[in-house]
Amino acid sequence: MATFAQNCSKNLKTLKLIRCLGDCDTVLEKLGNGNRGVIEIHLERLQVADLGFSAISKCSNMEVLHIVKAPECSNFGLICVVENCKLLRKLHIDGWRTNMIGDEGLIAISKECPNIQELVLIGVNPTSLSLTAIASNCQKLERLALCGSGSIGDAEFACIAAKCVALKKLCIKGCPISNVGLEMLAWGCPSLSKIKVKKCRGVNGEAAESIGCAQWLQSALCSSPSAVVTSRLLLRPSTHVRAIHALCPLSPTSQLLSND
Template structure:
């Protein structure tokens, strides 16, 4: 590339042999770059694992960063915290301790509207850092360390949430307490996906009452969800257009409750029990 500037808007790299030097070459020469996707780079070895990435000349232009299956995920921190106009951050299966990283990232880049965390090392300490992003509208998390405390912190401080997806990864550490905070603070919620979350009619009823714009709801693998919870959803979710139920303890009675009680004729039921 030399010193030639490129006007690329998107760069995606997957399963190639780029080293840190190669990634930095892109960041140093693509001043218009808006979206960066880096997945499964094979050129990073133990000798280069601590080489830092970025920010180069993309600090003002980057809007989306997607990192997946990287052995040295935290080495991208200079790039992330320098992207002051970053809107969306997606971190999936990247090694390293991300708690402290998320604290720094959210302090330096508080304007993010979308965050996706999947199978990375994050505890309540990292989740609590999300409250520094009051403009957050989309929050997707899939990891066993998401607890009621962490979810409540996000809900209380990120009240503009429109889309929330929680996958507890079989940990069963999230339930009514965290969801009641969502019902209390996140009145703009339009889509809610709960996987392996122990929700009951208490929290689901509160969400239905306080989130009048809820149009899409998915309830999967919930050991506490039965006919009573489904009937509650059918009776109270007046704007519901799509309802997905998988691996929950419902019977024909629960399905009939949806068919007869859902106020919105456009609602669809996908039930795999």
């Protein structure tokens, strides 16, 4: 393995290391030594510590990084990568069996990766502090997945709704969000086209119905931007489902508009 890394071609673009035994830090050190051609790296179920992540941070042209079930990765290793890899577009972090990645590392992403388009956080517990930073600074973020995060509730999703203007696709799984949080997303993310919610106990069928109404009302009022803004201010989540139904009953016309 080490011999391969030392002699690998400078034309190497993608590297995937999955379920490899032994210490991979040395391998990654040799790979990252001046290798600017690597664009995509997947590390899954490996014994990789911050030394290894510091090494791959030398792949300064890297655009895609997947860190899956690498329990020794911490904020320090993640910060090394994002500070040196300014071209990152896609970042997946599966924090399986570790609490070593948190707000410090995520805030670094917000500062150093303004061009990031896709962010997946699994088993990571950010707070509103880091989510606010990401939502405010990463204006090109189009795809976001938050799974198995016990710290992400309605307040955090209110931040996403207010700041993530480019967000198109959102996946939520196993987070303590309620119907109110989903309604905020429906009214706050103008580009949102797909929401996937799974295993969130605070969400029921009313949320899908109210989101459908919100999307219809925005389409119906699209000819008058000021009316859309006014409606968003009046129909705060506290008014909940009844007020939305009063303004946008589920008629055949609304069904047609939503399908368009």
